[in-house]
Amino acid sequence: MEKSEILSQVTEIFRDVLDNEEIVLADTTTANDIEEWDSLSHIQLIVAIEKDFKIKFTSAEILSWKNVGEMIDNISKKLA
Amino acid sequence: MEFNSINFFLFFVAFFVIYHIFYKRCKIQNWILLIFSYLFYGIADLKMIPVIAVMTIMTYFLGLKIEDFVQKDDKKANRFAMFSAVLCLLPLLYFKYFNFFIDSFAQLFSALGFNTEISTFQILMPLGISFFTFRLVSYVLEINRRKMSAERDFVAFAAYVAFFPCIMAGPIDRPNKFLPQLKTVRKTDYSFLTEGVKMFVWGWFTKVCIADRMGEYVDAVFNNYQDYGALSIGIATLLYPLQMYADFSGYSNMAIGIGRLAGLEVAENFRRPFFAQNVAEYWRRWHISLTGWLTDYVFMPLNIKFRDLGNLGLILAVVINLVTVGFWHGANWTFGFFGLFHGLLFIPLILSGKMNKKTKITWLGGWLISPKNLLKMGLTYLLVATALLFFRSESMSAAFSTIAQCFTGLGSMCNVGGKKIFLFSLMILLAKDYLDEGKFKFSILKTEKPLWLDLQLIALIIFIVIFRGDAVKEFIYMQF
Structure with missing residues (x-):
């Protein structure tokens, strides 16, 4: 799966979980850029992504992401 | 020192x-x-x-x-x-x-x-x-x-x-x-350094004119609770969160002020905690540098670990996190209970989806807090004060005995000096927080004037020199 495809699928998940259709994700996007993205919705996003892509992250992986780009890289690695 | x-x-x-x-x-x-x-x-x-x-x-x-x-x-x-x-x-x-x-x-x-x-x-x-x-x-x-x-x-x-x-x-x-x-x-720009001086003086004021003075009353009651009834114990219980706030935010503001005078930005520790509308919001405003630390290294890893358990996982992560906050203060079951008490207060907020929801104060006419918000603030304060009664007690049995003592009757009023000074100073502190919370144009200690022409600052220093307690008292959080 191409990274651009993953990004658009993840964007849909963000819009759905955070209930905001205007969200546009880029590799550099962080929680500071999206008001609804806090510590609790972060976990909901992870659960939704894991379910959608049928993958499982480790705690260390989740805690090391600095932005959306690193999250996408991680998903891409799992799908490869 | x-x-x-x-x-x-x-x-x-x-x-x-x-x-x-x-x-x-x-x-x-x-x-x-x-x-x-x-x-x-x-x-x-x-x-x-x-x-x-x-x-x-x-x-x-x-x-x-x-x-x-x-x-x-x-x-x-x-x-x-x-x-x-x-x-x-x-x-x-x-x-x-x-x-x-x-x-x-x-x-x-x-x-x-x-x-x-x-x-x-x-x-x-x-x-x-x-x-x-x-x-x-x-x-x-x-x-x-x-x-x-x-x-x-x-x-x-x-x-x-x-x-x-x-x-x-x-x-x-x-x-x-x-x-x-x-x-x-x-950083050595003028406003950064003068802001440091103001924060130091403000911290000094809340410490010596409120916390130390109020502490005399609170200590007199809690250390001899057998001699008092519901009246004095009730007042001391209500005063203790304010004493803690004046003491610990006083220390923090002095530390931030000294940091600024060294050209360094020190982390924020308090954001007007008693304007919180619920306990979750209180913890986002109280001892922010500790709760932020524990959120990153205790709560988040636990929440990630328990993520498939839904609300139960979240409750577990919150309760463990807050019990850790409690025990961080010291090796005593009273601290553990203090944390557990707060943890349990989170459960209704988690189940109703309000835990991380940003609350907003409604200002009537632009300057008066709405009765609904006041009620929520009051309830949160009472819950915090109750938890702090355990925090303040030497043992669980002492905490329960203090509570039991309230049911023996109203009892006498504890008489210690300096009440007028701390009540007046407390009004200044609450007024400052009120003005800052409401984002009003006027704020105590936020003038653009040079330090030596800043009448509010000069008046505050004179007030401190005249009305501070006789002895230099240790900060409460030094023991932790």
Whole structure:
């Protein structure tokens, strides 16, 4: 799966979980850029992504992401 | 050496002059910061210098090693980072909790009918160990999370760990925010420095005119609760959160002010906590540097671990996190209960989806808080005050006896001096918070005038000099 495809699928998940259709994700996007993205919705996003892509992250992986780009890289690695 | 003592004033003047002579020479300034920090710590307790020195050296090398692993092998890096964090925590566990564990096990075994002859011994806890240990743990974990690189400059790292304004009682600065400041030219713009002076004076005011004065009443009642009834105990219970706030935010503001005078930004610790509309919001406003630390290193990993359990997982993560907050204050079941009490108060908020929901105060006519908001603030305050009654008590049985004493009748009113001073000063504190919370144009201590023409500041200093207590009293959070 191409990274651009993953990004658009993840964007849909963000819009759905955070209930905001205007969200546009880029590799550099962080929680500071999206008001609804806090510590609790972060976990909901992870659960939704894991379910959608049928993958499982480790705690260390989740805690090391600095932005959306690193999250996408991680998903891409799992799908490869 | 208390911030509000003459000795500290002399110490700080010497530091300030020498430090700023070397403006723009960061490395020399870091040396000066380090030497004065160790001097400050050594004056408080010379015997404990080796503890902080050894821990600093050890963590410096652990950081380099973790970074090495991070570049080669993630799994090894994770394991080594966990090992390093435990190693950093060991002295804290020994000095703060060793006797508590031994006593608790002895009590458990004797309750089960086993004869135990385990004896504990006196352990002196190094001052500030709870605070500098958390700085060290944060450092190793942030490197492993790739949020920062290991620091090569040992002097800058050691100055971060021992930074004297914050070593005794925080705020707990994060390495990725603080260390970069030590690598660049210090801020010396006029408004940054004068804001530091104002924050120091404001902290000094809340400490000596409110916390110390109020403490006389609160101590007189809680230390002799058998002599009082519902009236005095009720008033002391309601006053104690305000005393804690005036004392601890006073210390924090003084530390932030001193930090600014050294050209450094220190982490925020309080954001008008008694305007919180629920307990979850209260914890986002109270002791922010500690709750932020625990959110990142306790709550988030637990919440991630329990993520498939839904709300139950979230409740577990919150309760464990808050019990940890409680026990962080000391090895006593009263602190554990304090944390558990708060944890349980989160459950309705989690189940109703309000835990992280931002609350908004409605201002009637632009300047008056709506009755609904006031009611929520009042209820939150009462819950916080109840939890703090346990926090303040020496043991669980003393806490319950204090509560039971309220049912013996109204009792007499505790008579200690200085009530008018602390009540008047308290009104100033609450007025300042009210104005700041409402984002009004006028705010106490936020004038653009030069310091020597700032009438509010001058009036405050005169007030402090006249009405401060006779003795220099220790800050409450020094004991933690």
